[in-house]
Amino acid sequence: MWIDLLPIALLGGLLGLDVVSFPQAMISRPLVAATIAGWLIGDSATGLLVGAALELIALDTLPFGASRYPEWGSAAVVGGAIFATHPSHPAGAMEMAMIASLATAWVGSWTMVKLRERNAYWAAQRRAALLGKSSTG
Template sequence: MIPDPPTLLLLSLLGGLLALDATSVGQFMLSRPLIAAGLAGMIAGNPEGGIVCGVLMEAIHLAVLPVGAARTPEAGPASVAAAGAFAGAPASSQVALLASVVFMLGWGWLGGRSMEWMRRINVRIAVPPPGPVDPERIERLHLGAMVLDFARGAVVTLAGLLVLGTLLETLGWIPFREPWTRPALALSAAAALASSLRLFGRRRLPLFAAGAAAGAVLLWLRA
């Protein structure tokens, strides 16, 4: 659902900050889907929904490693958009949750392409011309590139909130039905986690298995 204007503004600003965190500033891992969606849920008034959305998106995004010149989806703004729009959906709507997770994947890909576009522009505006080096000019150029990255992240987040919010308000277009969505989400998360096992290495697989077992026991006890 489309949040109210003040919430839209706050979520857009959060998306801009998380776009900076991904590469330009800090890299504090706040732009990971779990953290980004949790923060978005808190701002939108539904922290539980944000965390649920973030856990699924984090599982799917876990194997993505933004290393070097690799083309990767941008998780932060897309996760904010998905969780922020999902926050207004009914808590029991598994269809809305599935739609939000699928949307995050597509919107993250678009965000990644916008990062490529921004970097091409950065080559033009952030590299000083030949000649004597002026430290103050270099600082201004790099600050300008950071402002551009923030604005890009905010726009990507705002557009995602409007698009997904509109789609969630008309869920009749989605071919899935509630009984199908829970197994689809569970299988997607399980497949994504399985694909990320190679990141841990064989030596760490026992630790991964122990953590998975502890989580399963916890869920069983709560049930």
């Protein structure tokens, strides 16, 4: 069971990097990410369905400058994987996948802000140490 989650977890991590680091090739868009997650589970069409719904929501956010926006890539992996694991599509499965995706996107946004705040704090400490001053934190 846990070994089956490894490809999904690695995909989520890779797509998290696509947003902020390398390669920034737009593979972290929900349409692509959820489809790949569904394919890894064994049902790419189901992943595509979740990805299309999430993409419509994600089109409202513009990730440029200092704006805070949801982490759609990893969230789409979560939604695509959850919905693809239910091939019979029971009532509420799509809704649960969307709720899990939106929650993951929000948590991803919050953690990205906290990570950047922590990095700025550490950079200020190192800069002060290099200049021979004490850090005021």
